[in-house]
Amino acid sequence: MPENKLEVDSILYNYGHRQLLTDIFLSCDTGEIVGLLGRNGCGKTTLLKIIFGTLPTPNKHIRITGKVYTEPYKSDNLLAYLPQHDFLPANLKLHNIIDLYHIEPEKKETIKQDKRIQKHLTKYPGELSKGELRYFELMLLLQKDVKFVLLDEPFSGISPLHVEFIEELLKTHLSTKGFIITDHDYQSVLRVSNRVILLADGYCRPINYMEELYQWGYIPANALN
Amino acid sequence: MHRYKPYLLYYRTLMSFSLPFSLLAGIVSLGFSDNKLIGFINSFSLSILTGGFFLALFFYEQRYQNQYYFYHNLGISKAGLIVGSYLFNVAIAVLLFILKLYMYA
Numbered sequence: 001m002p003e004n005k006l007e008v009d010s011i012l013y014n015y016g017h018r019q020l021l022t023d024i025f026l027s028c029d030t031g032e033i034v035g036l037l038g039r040n041g042c043g044k045t046t047l048l049k050i051i052f053g054t055l056p057t058p059n060k061h062i063r064i065t066g067k068v069y070t071e072p073y074k075s076d077n078l079l080a081y082l083p084q085h086d087f088l089p090a091n092l093k094l095h096n097i098i099d100l101y102h103i104e105p106e107k108k109e110t111i112k113q114d115k116r117i118q119k120h121l122t123k124y125p126g127e128l129s130k131g132e133l134r135y136f137e138l139m140l141l142l143q144k145d146v147k148f149v150l151l152d153e154p155f156s157g158i159s160p161l162h163v164e165f166i167e168e169l170l171k172t173h174l175s176t177k178g179f180i181i182t183d184h185d186y187q188s189v190l191r192v193s194n195r196v197i198l199l200a201d202g203y204c205r206p207i208n209y210m211e212e213l214y215q216w217g218y219i220p221a222n223a224l225n
Numbered sequence: 226m227h228r229y230k231p232y233l234l235y236y237r238t239l240m241s242f243s244l245p246f247s248l249l250a251g252i253v254s255l256g257f258s259d260n261k262l263i264g265f266i267n268s269f270s271l272s273i274l275t276g277g278f279f280l281a282l283f284f285y286e287q288r289y290q291n292q293y294y295f296y297h298n299l300g301i302s303k304a305g306l307i308v309g310s311y312l313f314n315v316a317i318a319v320l321l322f323i324l325k326l327y328m329y330a
Contacts, residue, residue: 054297073297080298087294089234100230101299141298 004030004147006079006178008051009061013043020046021057022202028148028178033170035193036182037207037218042199044182045084048150051180052081064147080141084152086133088125094136095121107143114139116165131162138169148178155185167192186219231299232309238289239310243281247272266325270318278314282307 258264
C-alpha cells in the first residue's frame with residue numbers, strides 16, 4: 001500500500017473582522033478517513049478549499065508526503081475535492097464527462113461498467129437524482145490517481161441507500177487514498193471515519209468520545225441517547 | 226488534444242453568453258457603418274474582446290460558479306481558463322482582422 005501523509009498546519013483565515021480559522025493543524029494518512037465536524041459557518045468548507053489550494057489565505061503550510069505545496073490542486077495526482085454543490089457541466093452527458101475526465105481506457109470502463117452508473121450514461125447530470133449524481137461525482141473523482149480526496153458534504157440531501165453506496169465506495173478506495181470528510185449527517189461521518197475532528201472556535205479538536213461533541217456544543221444532550 | 230478539451234468546454238459555455246451579445250453589437254453597428262460588413266466585423270471583434278467577454282464571465286460566475294471545481298479537479302485554475310478563453314477570442318479577432326484586410330485589398 002502506498003503510504004502518503006497530508007499535513008496541514010498554521011492555517012489562518014479571516015472573514016471580515018472575524019478570525020474564522022486560527023492556527024489549524026490537521027493530518028491524514030493513506031487508508032484513513034478523517035471526519036471533520038463543526039457547526040454551520042465554522043469554516044469546514046473554507047478549510048477544505050484552503051487545503052485544496054483554491055482559496056488564498058494569509059498563512060498556510062500544506063505538506064504532502066514531505067513536500068510543501070501552495071496550490072496542491074495544480075499538481076498532478078495529489079488532491080481531489082468534491083464540493084458541497086453539484087459541479088458537473090449541465091450540457092454534457094455522463095459518458096462525455098467520463099471521457100473528458102479520464103484518459104486511461106480502463107478507468108473509463110470501470111466507471112461506465114459500474115452497475116449504478118451504466119444505465120445513466122446517456123443522461124445529463126440534471127436528469128439524475130441527488131443521490132445518483134453524488135455517487136457519480138464521487139466515482140469520477142475516486143478513479144483519479146490522487147493521494148487524498150476532500151469530501152464536502154457527500155451525504156447531504158441523499159437517501160440512506162445512497163449513503164450506504166457512498167460508504168462502500170470510500171472503503172473500496174481506502175487502500176490507495178486518504179479522505180477528509182465533512183458533513184452535517186454526523187452519524188454517517190462517525191460511522192465511516194477512523195478519526196474525528198471537531199472544528200470549533202477556529203480550532204481543530206480531536207474527538208474520542210461522543211460526549212465530547214456535546215461538551216463542545218455540537219450535538220444536543222438528547223443525541224447521546 | 227485531450228488536455229485542451231476542458232478549455233474548449235469552458236470556452237463554449239462562455240461563448241453561449243458572449244456570442245448573442247457580440248452578434249447583437251455587430252448587427253446594431255450595421256446601421257451606423259458605410260461599409261456594413263467591415264462595421265459588423267469591427268463591432269463584433271471589439272465586443273468579444275471587451276464587453277461581451279466580461280459580461281460572459283459575469284454570467285458564468287452568477288450561474289455556474291461551482292463548475293470551476295470541475296476544472297480545478299483537472300488541475301486547471303480559474304485564471305488559466307479565463308486567459309485561455311481570451312486568447313481564443315484574440316485569435317478570432319485576428320482572423321477577422323485579416324479577413325478585413327483581404328476585403329480592403
